[in-house]
Amino acid sequence: xxxxxxxxxxxxxxxxxxxxxxxxxxxxxxxxxxxxxxxxxxxxxxxxxxxxxxxxxxxxxxxxxxxxxxxxxxxxxxxxxxxxxxxxxxxxxxxxxxxxxxxxxxxxxxxxxxxxxxxxxxxxxxxxxxxxxxxxxxxxxxxxxxxxxxxxxxxxxxxxxxxxxxxxxxxxxxxxxxxxxxxxxxxxxxxxxxxxxxxxxxxxxxxxxxxxxxxxxxxxxxxxxxxxxxxxxxxxxxxxxxxxxxxxxxxxxxxxxxxxxxxxxxxxxxxxxxxxxxxxxxxxxxxxxxxxxxxxxxxxxxxxxxxxxxxxxxxxxxxxxxxxxxxxxxxxxxxxxxxxxxxxxxxxxxxxxxxxxxxxxxxxxxxxxxxxxxxxxxxxxxxxxxxxxxxxxxxxxxxxxxxxxxxxxxxxxxxxxxxxxxxxxxxxxxxxxxxxxxxxxxxxxxxxxxxxxxxxxxxxxxxxxxxxxxxxxxxxxxxxxxxxxxxxxxxxxxxxxxxxxxxxxxxxxxxxxxxxxxxxxxxxxxxxxxxxxxxxxxxxxxxxxxxxxxxxxxxxxxxxxxxxxxxxxxxxxxxxxxxxxxxxxxxxxxxxxxxxxxxx
Amino acid sequence: xxxxxxxxxxxxxxxxxxxxxxxxxxxxxxxxxxxxxxxxxxxxxxxxxxxxxxxxxxxxxxxxxxxxxxxxxxxxxxxxxxxxxxxxxxxxxxxxxxxxxxxxxxxxxxxxxxxxxxxxxxxxxxxxxxxxxxxxxxxxxxxxxxxxxxxxxxxxxxxxxxxxx
Numbered sequence: 216x217x218x219x220x221x222x223x224x225x226x227x228x229x230x231x232x233x234x235x236x237x238x239x240x241x242x243x244x245x246x247x248x249x250x251x252x253x254x255x256x257x258x259x260x261x262x263x264x265x266x267x268x269x270x271x272x273x274x275x276x277x278x279x280x281x282x283x284x285x286x287x288x289x290x291x292x293x294x295x296x297x298x299x300x301x302x303x304x305x306x307x308x309x310x311x312x313x314x315x316x317x318x319x320x321x322x323x324x325x326x327x328x329x330x331x332x333x334x335x336x337x338x339x340x341x342x343x344x345x346x347x348x349x350x351x352x353x354x355x356x357x358x359x360x361x362x363x364x365x366x367x368x369x370x371x372x373x374x375x376x377x378x379x380x381x382x383x384x385x386x387x388x389x390x391x392x393x394x395x396x397x398x399x400x401x402x403x404x405x406x407x408x409x410x411x412x413x414x415x416x417x418x419x420x421x422x423x424x425x426x427x428x429x430x431x432x433x434x435x436x437x438x439x440x441x442x443x444x445x446x447x448x449x450x451x452x453x454x455x456x457x458x459x460x461x462x463x464x465x466x467x468x469x470x471x472x473x474x475x476x477x478x479x480x481x482x483x484x485x486x487x488x489x490x491x492x493x494x495x496x497x498x499x500x501x502x503x504x505x506x507x508x509x510x511x512x513x514x515x516x517x518x519x520x521x522x523x524x525x526x527x528x529x530x531x532x533x534x535x536x537x538x539x540x541x542x543x544x545x546x547x548x549x550x551x552x553x554x555x556x557x558x559x560x561x562x563x564x565x566x567x568x569x570x571x572x573x574x575x576x577x578x579x580x581x582x583x584x585x586x587x588x589x590x591x592x593x594x595x596x597x598x599x600x601x602x603x604x605x606x607x608x609x610x611x612x613x614x615x616x617x618x619x620x621x622x623x624x625x626x627x628x629x630x631x632x633x634x635x636x637x638x639x640x641x642x643x644x645x646x647x648x649x650x651x652x653x654x655x656x657x658x659x660x661x662x663x664x665x666x667x668x669x670x671x672x673x674x675x676x677x678x679x680x681x682x683x684x685x686x687x688x689x690x691x692x693x694x695x696x697x698x699x700x701x702x703x704x705x706x707x708x709x710x711x712x713x714x715x716x717x718x719x720x721x722x723x724x725x726x727x728x729x730x731x732x733x734x735x736x737x738x739x740x741x742x743x744x745x746x747x748x749x750x751x752x753x754x755x756x757x758x759x760x761x762x763x764x765x766x767x768x769x770x771x772x773x774x775x776x777x778x779x780x781x782x783x784x785x786x787x788x789x790x791x792x793x794x795x796x797x798x799x800x801x802x803x804x805x806x807x808x809x810x811x812x813x814x815x
Numbered sequence: 816x817x818x819x820x821x822x823x824x825x826x827x828x829x830x831x832x833x834x835x836x837x838x839x840x841x842x843x844x845x846x847x848x849x850x851x852x853x854x855x856x857x858x859x860x861x862x863x864x865x866x867x868x869x870x871x872x873x874x875x876x877x878x879x880x881x882x883x884x885x886x887x888x889x890x891x892x893x894x895x896x897x898x899x900x901x902x903x904x905x906x907x908x909x910x911x912x913x914x915x916x917x918x919x920x921x922x923x924x925x926x927x928x929x930x931x932x933x934x935x936x937x938x939x940x941x942x943x944x945x946x947x948x949x950x951x952x953x954x955x956x957x958x959x960x961x962x963x964x965x966x967x968x969x970x971x972x973x974x975x976x977x978x979x980x
């Protein structure tokens with residue numbers, strides 16, 4: 216989801232407008248003046264934002280401020296301050312009027328146009344800003360319409376380029392234009408005139424309608440929402456809800472609980488605790504169930520909001536278009552040429568129920584960091600894995616799906632490295648357990664008393680300290696052993712997750728245990744190699760071989776691959792690049808892990 | 816562990832010999848600063864003097880060890896090469912890195928000289944591509960050579976069309 220409010224042009228005008236030297240456009244406050252009716256194909260005249268956008272902003276400000284003003288008035292009347300009570304509403308009104316006026320000035324100053332080879336935007340009255348993006352640099356067009364904007368028939372258009380000049384400098388944002396204008400911009404900006412290789416059937420000329428959708432790659436299946444709760448966050452979010460309730464209760468000094476129990480005729484806290492302790496076996500599962508349920512509900516709602524009305528299409532010019540969203544409807548278009556691959560994204564919990572989702576590896580979808588990039592690149596909700604694989608294959612338009620390429624395993628030494636790490640984790644766990652067991656032993660009756668008091672103040676139903684006190688000292692070591700087993704299981708899993716392979720057009724990489732990502736990256740999109748070796752890797756003959764690219768996360772790595780194996784793979788993936796820098800000591804055959812099939 | 820298979824050959828050129836002096840000075844100054852930090856409270860605060868001096872000693876010892884070993888090691892590893900088609904570098908000491916970028920994907924070429932580098936007559940060449948993996952840096956070149964290299968790179972990248980993404 217894109218944020219839509221935080222990118223206002225900074226130079227809010229604070230003065231009366233200059234006589235703008237814009238002879239072409241009339242006053243934008245005149246209603247419907249701004250809807251272009253196909254007259255700008257010559258690309259000469261500047262367009263303004265929709266005049267309605269002022270009202271959208273006013274409405275949202277009013278929606279938040281008027282109710283609070285009314286509440287303030289009522290409160291002041293109640294506390295018998297009638298004179299003061301006259302203040303909030305007019306003040307709010309004046310404030311909103313001022314905001315509206317300023318917004319109107321901003322709106323009047325913003326002008327944009329799309330010419331044959333550039334998109335230009337002017338803004339600001341005092342500090343004038345002019346920005347211009349060559350159209351060939353436009354990589355993605357993001358059309359978003361949060362609900363309060365959508366009721367006015369408006370939308371936000373964000374034009375992304377692949378530049379990495381600095382945060383925020385790589386995009387151009389229009390807030391807001393009419394929905395038709397947004398749709399037109401989306402189509403126009405990604406339509407190249409001189410691009411070879413893209414079959415341009417200009418079926419949609421001037422129709423401006425949304426009917427011509429191209430090939431549908433995926434459409435929401437409501438059953439997929441069943442995968443939504445399958446995340447590690449289920450537990451975390453549930454825990455967060457409970458903790459928040461408990462925290463609120465503790466903040467009010469337990470009054471909240473008292474209040475509820477008084478109303479509902481529930482027994483008091485002490486009786487409750489006694490009752491609970493006697494039924495511990497019942498309460499713990501119930502508590503966990505509550506945890507799980509609240510998590511499930513929240514995740515379902517989030518998935519519903521994000522993925523409602525999900526559709527993924529490829530339009531006639533190769534542009535891939537994503538549409539989704541319930542309250543904020545989002546339309547994201549990525550130029551087909553810039554979609555350099557896909558990621559099959561399988562977090563552990565989702566993977567264990569045979570689900571997966573698809574993300575794009577595309578230029579122009581970068582967020583500030585890897586996490587934002589990954590969020591921006593999502594092309595599908597969690598869906599059955601087989602469906603996700605089909606979708607990935609359809610996106611790459613290959614006869615034989617790169618996701619089906621058999622992957623070469625990494626050397627056993629990679630497993631040994633993971634075992635070493637697991638051993639360290641286990642040792643740390645045992646050491647910690649020893650320390651805790653020792654503390655457990657020296658802790659006296661009075662200490663337990665203190666701990667219990669603390670817990671009683673924090674949680675309405677104290678459980679933890681009691682059960683800890685009751686556990687014998689060796690319980691800590693049992694926990695350490697469980698941790699050790701988990702660590703080694705994780706090590707084996709992450710070794711099994713490692714893999715690399717080659718498709719005639721794509722290179723394929725897989726890694727991860729907690730989150731397993733299978734990345735396909737077009738071989739022609741590789742813009743360099745980076746090989747790193749730690750002292751341990753040098754000893755074991757391993758290396759991390761990474762392909763650098765302009766798309767997606769910028770770098771995709773084959774971790775702990777055998778040096779010879781990895782270099783052979785890299786050399787084969789991009790033939791002319793690495794070859795001059797390789798040497799074959801005694802002309803030995805490279806360990807061939809990945810055999811690309813003959814070209815289809 | 817297929818060590819009989821492919822290997823990376825080291826790039827052709829070493830960096831300037833003066834880089835050893837530059838790295839030594841760098842490491843030494845960091846060591847001095849880190850050692851002085853715990854010495855100050857040790858001087859003014861009697862009861863904990865011993866422990867702070869121990870900390871200073873440990874930091875200083877590690878720092879001196881690194882100062883003695885790292886520059887020579889780096890000098891053996893740091894190398895660079897520019898062919899008609901690509902830039903190839905190796906760097907690091909304990910953790911080592913090799914980078915290759917094709918000429919056609921280079922976006923910008925810069926040279927930079929910090930005050931310390933200038934004192935040794937050195938300069939760095941930074942080669943940026945469109946990738947988020949970070950630029951390729953050849954540090955510790957003779958400053959005239961660095962300018963020459965940057966010019967040569969700029970010329971050859973300009974000869975290649977395309978927007979380097």
